Amino acid sequence: MLRVQIASTMAMTETTCKDPVIHNHWHAIAAIEDTGSHVHHTRLLGEDLTYQASTARDTSDSTGDHEFAVSRTAAPDKLLPVHCAYGYIWTCLGTPAQPLFTLPEYAESDRNNVCACSVGVRVSAPRAVENFLDMGHFPYVHTGILGEQPHTEVREYDVEITEDSNEVIATRCRFYQPQAAAGANEGMLVEYVYRVPHPYCSILYKSCPDDESRMDVIALFVQPVDEINIRAHALVSVIDATSAPLAIRMFQQTIFGQDKPILENQLPKKLPLDPRAETPIRADKSAVFYRRWLSRQGISYGVIPAAA
Amino acid sequence: MDTKPDSSSDNNHYWHPIASSTDLTPRHVFHGQLLGRELAVWRADDGNVNVWENRCLHRGVRLSIGVNDGRELVCQYHGWRYANRTAGCTYIPAHPADSPARTICNNRYPVTEQYGLIWSAESALPATHNSASVPDIDPGFLNGSITAPVADGDLNTATIRALNTEREIDAGRLLVLRPIPVNATIDIVSTVLQSYGYIHPLSNTPVHCAVEARDTYRHTTQVTPLTANDCIASNANPPAELIQLHFIIQPVDSARSVIRGFMSGSSTIEHPTTWLQLHNAALSQLRIVAEQQMQAIIPPAAWEVSITPVSESLAKMPGISNAAATTQRVVVRAITDTAKDIKSVEMAAITGDLATWQPGSHIDVLLANGLTRQYSLTNGPGQTDHYNIGVKLEAESSGGSSFIHHSLKPGDVLTVSPPRNNFSLRRDAVKTLLIAGGIGITPLLSMAKALFHSDLPFELHYFVADNSHVAFKSCLDEFGKAANIVTGLDPTETNSRLQQLLAHYENAHHVYLCGPGPMLDSAKAIAEAHSWPDESVHFEYFKNATEVSQDKPFSVALARTGITLQVPAGETLLSVLRNNAVALPSSCEQGACGTCIVDVIDGTPLHQDVYLSNAEKKRGNCMMTCVSRALSDSLTLDI
Ligand code: FES
Ligand SMILES: [Fe+2]
Numbered sequence: 001m002l003r004v005q006i007a008s009t010m011a012m013t014e015t016t017c018k019d020p021v022i023h024n025h026w027h028a029i030a031a032i033e034d035t036g037s038h039v040h041h042t043r044l045l046g047e048d049l050t051y052q053a054s055t056a057r058d059t060s061d062s063t064g065d066h067e068f069a070v071s072r073t074a075a076p077d078k079l080l081p082v083h084c085a086y087g088y089i090w091t092c093l094g095t096p097a098q099p100l101f102t103l104p105e106y107a108e109s110d111r112n113n114v115c116a117c118s119v120g121v122r123v124s125a126p127r128a129v130e131n132f133l134d135m136g137h138f139p140y141v142h143t144g145i146l147g148e149q150p151h152t153e154v155r156e157y158d159v160e161i162t163e164d165s166n167e168v169i170a171t172r173c174r175f176y177q178p179q180a181a182a183g184a185n186e187g188m189l190v191e192y193v194y195r196v197p198h199p200y201c202s203i204l205y206k207s208c209p210d211d212e213s214r215m216d217v218i219a220l221f222v223q224p225v226d227e228i229n230i231r232a233h234a235l236v237s238v239i240d241a242t243s244a245p246l247a248i249r250m251f252q253q254t255i256f257g258q259d260k261p262i263l264e265n266q267l268p269k270k271l272p273l274d275p276r277a278e279t280p281i282r283a284d285k286s287a288v289f290y291r292r293w294l295s296r297q298g299i300s301y302g303v304i305p306a307a308a
Numbered sequence: 309m310d311t312k313p314d315s316s317s318d319n320n321h322y323w324h325p326i327a328s329s330t331d332l333t334p335r336h337v338f339h340g341q342l343l344g345r346e347l348a349v350w351r352a353d354d355g356n357v358n359v360w361e362n363r364c365l366h367r368g369v370r371l372s373i374g375v376n377d378g379r380e381l382v383c384q385y386h387g388w389r390y391a392n393r394t395a396g397c398t399y400i401p402a403h404p405a406d407s408p409a410r411t412i413c414n415n416r417y418p419v420t421e422q423y424g425l426i427w428s429a430e431s432a433l434p435a436t437h438n439s440a441s442v443p444d445i446d447p448g449f450l451n452g453s454i455t456a457p458v459a460d461g462d463l464n465t466a467t468i469r470a471l472n473t474e475r476e477i478d479a480g481r482l483l484v485l486r487p488i489p490v491n492a493t494i495d496i497v498s499t500v501l502q503s504y505g506y507i508h509p510l511s512n513t514p515v516h517c518a519v520e521a522r523d524t525y526r527h528t529t530q531v532t533p534l535t536a537n538d539c540i541a542s543n544a545n546p547p548a549e550l551i552q553l554h555f556i557i558q559p560v561d562s563a564r565s566v567i568r569g570f571m572s573g574s575s576t577i578e579h580p581t582t583w584l585q586l587h588n589a590a591l592s593q594l595r596i597v598a599e600q601q602m603q604a605i606i607p608p609a610a611w612e613v614s615i616t617p618v619s620e621s622l623a624k625m626p627g628i629s630n631a632a633a634t635t636q637r638v639v640v641r642a643i644t645d646t647a648k649d650i651k652s653v654e655m656a657a658i659t660g661d662l663a664t665w666q667p668g669s670h671i672d673v674l675l676a677n678g679l680t681r682q683y684s685l686t687n688g689p690g691q692t693d694h695y696n697i698g699v700k701l702e703a704e705s706s707g708g709s710s711f712i713h714h715s716l717k718p719g720d721v722l723t724v725s726p727p728r729n730n731f732s733l734r735r736d737a738v739k740t741l742l743i744a745g746g747i748g749i750t751p752l753l754s755m756a757k758a759l760f761h762s763d764l765p766f767e768l769h770y771f772v773a774d775n776s777h778v779a780f781k782s783c784l785d786e787f788g789k790a791a792n793i794v795t796g797l798d799p800t801e802t803n804s805r806l807q808q809l810l811a812h813y814e815n816a817h818h819v820y821l822c823g824p825g826p827m828l829d830s831a832k833a834i835a836e837a838h839s840w841p842d843e844s845v846h847f848e849y850f851k852n853a854t855e856v857s858q859d860k861p862f863s864v865a866l867a868r869t870g871i872t873l874q875v876p877a878g879e880t881l882l883s884v885l886r887n888n889a890v891a892l893p894s895s896c897e898q899g900a901c902g903t904c905i906v907d908v909i910d911g912t913p914l915h916q917d918v919y920l921s922n923a924e925k926k927r928g929n930c931m932m933t934c935v936s937r938a939l940s941d942s943l944t945l946d947i
Binding site: 130134136137139140141149150151152153154261262265266267268272274275276277278279280281282283 | 346362363365366367368369370373384385386387400401402403404412615617618619620622623624735736737738764816
């Protein structure tokens with residue numbers, strides 16, 4: 001009995017990722033603008049990392065960008081692949097199996113791109129992504145901001161998994177938002193499009209109050225600290241010449257701050273992929289597709305896989 | 309103890325304390341844990357204590373962070389509402405027009421309240437649990453500790469026990485100790501408890517108790533009263549009265565326990581505060597000892613708790629509910645005259661709990677004379693221990709209402725269907741207008757109670773011949789200005805009043821109508837004339853007054869079943885389907901209730917019901933199989 005218990009205690013502390021898909025994916029670890037030339041510490045997939053702006057480093061190594069150096073704390077001399085994109089530093093603990101997804105809006109010259117926040121949450125990465133896709137909680141969790149009672153209905157919307165890019169896309173999503181535009185004193189239906197191009201990242205397009213032909217973008221890049229701890233990084237990319245970055249940050253931090261206690265009270269913390277673990281309704285169509293899409297890719301990190 | 313104690317034993321109903329009664333303060337949800345499983349424990353305004361899995365069925369959010377509104381528990385994440393007692397989901401805000409499937413019901417655990425403690429057990433209750441059938445909390449253990457007799461075999465045993473307990477607490481014969489959480493296994497706590505002792509507050513000398521362990525969880529000893537007299541001459545004059553001291557260890561998890569306890573005596577226990585303080589101090593000492601002993605062992609792995617999967621049908625994004633009908637037996641608890649020719653009938657479950665309902669639901673009542681009748685429930689939110697209906701004596705009654713009025717008596721047993729809801733109440737309206745004619749008040753009453761209790765804006769207009777016809781007057785009075793009784797109008801006056809009420813449609817306003825056919829027809833026409841959209845006008849007819857023709861035969865292809873049937877003149881589509889073993893739920897069978905709806909894939913239905921709106925009839929993609937037929941020669945149905 002004693003030996004069994006020691007073994008199980010060891011198994012519990014063994015947190016490195018055995019999921020090849022997640023292991024070989026890019027993950028955001030920090031905002032570029034927050035990273036100086038001194039040594040920073042973080043955790044990714046259960047491993048301690050150090051990173052810094054690589055002014056002093058030898059960057060003759062051939063892979064990735066060379067502005068930043070990232071390595072396992074335990075193996076400081078072996079640099080990990082680095083990619084700088086969308087305001088954040090991305091790295092990969094294995095060998096990147098595919099390039100990072102594209103987010104072309106980021107490069108549009110008239111956009112205000114803000115790395116809005118990086119919030120630690122005690123939950124698995126997929127639970128955080130699912131929360132991001134979910135409109136039904138707006139009136140309850142983001143009361144007065146993204147929704148308001150009694151306007152609780154989630155109207156029918158479309159979800160598909162695109163063949164070419166292998167993304168989950170939800171379109172025609174509409175939800176009542178109080179004060180959707182600055183100066184509006186009545187609520188209105190706001191249209192959203194959601195993309196999930198990465199198991200732990202999601203991008204939201206939202207009708208832009210200033211320009212009907214374009215969409216504001218809010219992206220969530222989840223850093224899986226370990227299976228049940230994350231840092232949620234937000235990129236906000238808006239066509240709004242007036243809002244100061246500080247106001248945008250405050251807004252996004254309020255939203256994430258409201259989600260955090262809910263997410264930390266979800267049981268189990270890992271996302272159950274067995275369809276019978278929880279009770280989906282039509283409003284959860286995007287989550288249903290997302291769970292199936294994770295299952296199909298054989299993702300096992302941060303989820304409870306469905307029994308075969 | 310490495311394995312979870314109860315999982316291997318047959319005794320699934322081993323009672324454990326999970327909270328003090330005083331932890332369940334009004335409108336609060338207490339976070340409990342037993343054998344590794346988290347529990348949400350809450351008391352409704354009617355006194356009923358609910359012990360549920362601490363996990364919303366929807367997305368697993370802890371219900372202990374939800375809101376106890378006194379009748380229902382509301383989840384914080386998406387506002388799903390779960391009913392007191394049955395734990396059935398009554399409302400899903402994301403889909404305001406639908407009633408939740410009846411199978412959405414949270415896991416419940418047995419509960420009883422005794423000796424100032426809330427007790428529960430490991431095994432989840434089946435959906436139809438009988439709170440009267442749970443075994444007693446080991447009567448032998450507590451023999452003689454309570455002087456008042458504990459009533460048994462009653463429907464409300466738990467409540468009576470709780471009352472007795474309260475009396476004992478009030479009389480000072482029962483003193484509930486403060487719980488002491490200990491980070492140690494039950495075995496360690498049990499061992500340590502057996503050397504229990506305290507410092508006598510007057511003599512300042514240690515008192516050692518001879519603690520008898522009944523088993524790992526339960527320990528008993530006796531103590532003597534604290535009076536100064538006893539203290540000085542305790543040996544010479546042994547006190548006549550002894551006080552029993554009980555400890556019960558709550559197994560929270562493999563390495564976490566709570567010591568709970570109480571003292572009981574045959575007369576008042578004096579100096580209760582002093583007792584509480586000395587036990588508190590003594591138990592806190594034990595806690596330190598137990599936690600030190602824990603340092604010496606390898607902490608056992610946390611007990612695993614299984615999460616019961618939801619039913620297969622729920623896993624596939626359910627739509628509108630209408631689960632297969634099973635009946636339940638009820639006993640008539642009370643019959644009262646609520647207005648001229650209207651009786652209010654209250655029915656309670658004989659065993660188990662009643663199926664969950666929502667505002668607008670109706671039940672089929674199978675009467676002893678062989679008739680079946682539909683009646684709307686008038687219950688308010690959280691009133692889950694009975695069904696209440698209002699029955700009007702119909703002049704041309706074929707025996708349904710006259711049976712209830714003249715033959716039914718309290719104590720009679722009836723068979724009823726589970727509630728069905730074809731008249732569900734949206735709670736996302738900016739304003740709700742409820743318009744009732746006569747006995748049509750019944751479903752609207754249930755709606756008004758729900759809206760009123762949730763502080764949602766509504767107006768109820770109740771049209772009756774005169775004041776003697778006003779049913780459920782005391783409920784209406786509660787609504788204050790929101791309820792408006794309109795008496796003595798003739799049809800023309802009624803029309804012009806409806807004109808006023810429906811003159812202005814505004815976005816997200818909804819109107820619910822229930823009453824006699826002619827009144828509903830004109831109300832619907834008026835609403836349409838004032839541009840109320842179809843989706844905002846909801847109505848329920850008592851019955852279908854339109855002439856139903858059964859002249860034309862037609863054929864029907866069943867797309868999923870893969871068969872084609874002939875429907876001859878004179879026979880309904882529903883009966884042809886039934887005769888060919890295609891089971892469809894049905895209720896009124898006269899085109900009024902909407903239960904037997906099916907989707908039409910091809911062909912043009914001849915609608916003869918009053919359930920579908922004109923727009924829905926025009927769309928032609930669904931029909932009522934009980935009365936509707938085909939205009940085309942054949943139909944293809946999605947069954
Ligand atoms: S998780 Fe409880 S309502 Fe959605
Ligand atoms: Fe959110």
